[in-house]
Amino acid sequence: MSSVKVELHQKDVDKIKEIAKEYNNDPEALINVLHSTQDHFGYLPAEIQEIVAEETNVSIAKVYGVVTFYSFFTMTPKGRYPISICTGTACYVRGAETVLEEFKRQLGIEVGETSENGKYSINCLRCVGACGLAPVVMVGDKTYGRVSPDGVSDIIAEYEDAE
């Protein structure tokens, strides 16, 4: 599993229990429970999965199987400013790949990695449905449209001073 060791506090455990209870501890609702849990913690390390398994009455192996099957779930924490580059077809033909390369070059990290200071992470998205704005980049919830490799440094600069 993941190499990150996480120590959970009692209040974290309680939070997971509370989420599972919202869905009646129903094994069928496992994916919805995982969504809410990831929303809260930002990612799903092994330690969290263990509690989810217990609370939804499924095996840890099954939870792990589900977490690793779906690309939306992640076992490593994302950066404080997660950068997502849309690599859907419309963005691809309008040059998303060159934009992605530029982000990787400037930040020195690969897709799926988080920068050492925990500030940025790079991910690829499959179509956010804003194809009129292709290529599209998202930083957190903010969307940037018609991004060119030249515009990459401007986007990063917006977050350089932020904590």
Place this chain on the structure above:
Amino acid sequence: MHLLVCGGSGCHASANGDIAKALNEALQLSGLNDEIQVVTTGCFGFCEKGPIVKVLPDNTFYVEVQPEDAEIIVQEHIIKGRKVEKLLYKDPEKDEKISDSAKMDFYKKQIRIALRNCGVINPENIDEYIAREGYQALGKVLGELGDQKTIETMKQSGLRGRGGGGFPTGLKWQFANTNQSDEKYVVCNADEGDPGAFMDRSILEGDPHSVIEAMTINGYAIGANLGLVYIRAEYPLAIKRLKKALEQAKEYGLLGKDVMGSGFDFDIQLRYGAGAFVCGEETALIHSMEGQRGEPTVKPPYPAESGFRGKPTNVNNVETFANIPVIINKGADWFAKIGNKKSTGTKVFALAGKVNNVGLIEVPMGTTLREVIFDIGGGIKDGKKFKAVQTGGPSGGCLTEKHLDTPIDYDNLIEAGSMMGSGGMIVMDEDDCMVSVAKFYLDFTVEESCGKCTPCRVGNKRLYEILHKITEGKGEPEDLDKLRNLSSVIKETSLCGLGQTSPNPVVSTMENFWEEYEQHVKEKKCAAGSCKNLMSYHIIEENCVGCTACARKCPVNCISGEKKQVHKIDQELCIKCGNCMDVCKFNAVEII
């Protein structure tokens, strides 16, 4: 008077702030906020020119509106009755401003059935949906038609599944109706996984009640009391609007216990997808809704027999559902007259890529690709040459010049080597390398293959590797044969629709652009100039004046040369970004 503001994701993203809020503030300043209503609607479809604001009743269509334009719209248009020229759409060909959207080429050839309410009503207000014949069809089904006549109407309408397969909807309903069980389910597939397709999201964002109404009709017709919407977690706005719509429908007694006093109970729940393309396949989708890995199983049994929780289940996609209330209201014959004989009605397409008017369009079946790309789409961007259009997403194929006059319908597209798919339509121009496009799709499939069956898990990976080798300039002639053979094995032996169609992008590009593959392999050349290992940038000595523009623009400082002297590119360091070529005003950079 009304001001309609597009609240679709695309327009939402491109406005630097909130246009509706700015308009409300401007109205308040002028003391007009009681008389004029600002309504946030679903997608207008013309995403290229978003954000869009429409003024009713005079139908003025403003494009590329920013929050700072709110004041001028209020001051000029609303108070003085003068249209704001600078915000009107300019017809690129006739060079004249058009204020009525019905007169724009983009809208002229469209017939909007599934999108009838998108950009017209406020999706968060059930009364607006009801005012446009909303929930009438449900009333008619519950009070007058009954299950058999409803299914008969669906069959006669000729409606086929809009998610891609094209299976007759009425027949699907009949199977689920005939299979006896204590419990049955209705599922709406809103896991729009095709990269470059956003029609389902727009319908859910712009007209969620049409889907709720149709699912309830479906429930009554097959005898189900629970509906589930399987929706992508990546669509937060659609989820929010759908949840709100569900609450409203329950409040109005249109959903829940004893729907419209008919004694029929029907409820709808949401299940979130988590990013797995294979979950668009019915059986995989059902497993995912049960909290499992989204792996497909062999059909039969079909979901109509044994689906969700092992009970008879009817799965239809969002766009299919959106058509249903209209068919019930206006009749099967009315619907069947639109489109072709075998493919009736309309189809929504997400037109994107290298086309001038990116957006969401709905055209009658049988419209030609030429009409879609050149009339509605306004032709190719930057005056470049049309090369191909990709339909059907990762399961589809690339169509070329020779297919432009083919009427679009389910059967014609399959015959042409592609498929309808969910309706993504990506236009490509002369700068797109078709080998790279095939590689792009295979990269997608490799990542999205669930891994259950070997042909798909291993075969697609090998296909990708061969394509990668070719684009790296290391291809050998026998690789082309390997691509062919492997493609046919994967198609024939894969378990589900994903694997059975995944080689299509390779097969169709090989069929239509064979010479391009040969060029890559034999001459080690990429005519489109997109495979970086097959090209290099050089400075033409005679043309270079030593202006230093390229050296300054180079991101890796690999261009050397004194002022007014001929410059030189260090091929070892060059990352082939092409910046030097773009900035050179003297045509002194060439690709070899």
